[in-house]
Amino acid sequence: MNRFTLMVMRSDKRGNNVYLSLGSNVGDRLLYLDEAGKQLQLIATEPIEFSEVYESQPWGNELLNHFLNCVVHVKTGLAPIQLLKKVQEIEIGMGRLEKSRGGQYQNRVIDIDILTYNNATIDSLCLTIPHPLLTNRKFVLLPFVDLAPEFCLPYSLKSIKNDLQECQDELECALFVQK
Numbered sequence: 001m002n003r004f005t006l007m008v009m010r011s012d013k014r015g016n017n018v019y020l021s022l023g024s025n026v027g028d029r030l031l032y033l034d035e036a037g038k039q040l041q042l043i044a045t046e047p048i049e050f051s052e053v054y055e056s057q058p059w060g061n062e063l064l065n066h067f068l069n070c071v072v073h074v075k076t077g078l079a080p081i082q083l084l085k086k087v088q089e090i091e092i093g094m095g096r097l098e099k100s101r102g103g104q105y106q107n108r109v110i111d112i113d114i115l116t117y118n119n120a121t122i123d124s125l126c127l128t129i130p131h132p133l134l135t136n137r138k139f140v141l142l143p144f145v146d147l148a149p150e151f152c153l154p155y156s157l158k159s160i161k162n163d164l165q166e167c168q169d170e171l172e173c174a175l176f177v178q179k
Helices: 029-041 080-093 138-147 160-166
Strands: 016-024 054-056 067-076 111-117 173-175
Touching: 016 029, 016 138, 029 067, 029 080, 054 138, 067 138, 080 111, 111 138, 138 160, 138 173
Parallel strands: none
Antiparallel strands: 016 067, 016 111, 054 067, 054 173
């Protein structure tokens, strides 16, 4: 047998459980999160669930605007790569230009990251699931805990709630209160 094997992941037409992180730090940030949610609903097999919205300092580039972030739970029939393509289409359709320039994060209308896909671990050139920085980012963990505090990543025995308690991220992140 060849040491290189092809793995085929089939999707469940009834709905694969996916958690996505949404973030926006320009313009009407809340409106952009809502619009992204509406676009994601089009690929869902059931109504999507939203976490609370949090406002956070920018992670990775302190010169950026503050973000609004949330996590959504989506059931979808899309396979992981199809989901990635759809997420990228939504981002571009909403006006996202670039995530980074010269290795530095940039301001963006919308940023959608695939956090988890069922209980899968995927490591390819174009997609890594679970998201490799998930447990390092308070702005992801806080809203994730809102939806699924006992969720465990496939390589961990600890819950997301425990990951939040152990997170070393010291950037400010708090429940968003609309003025």
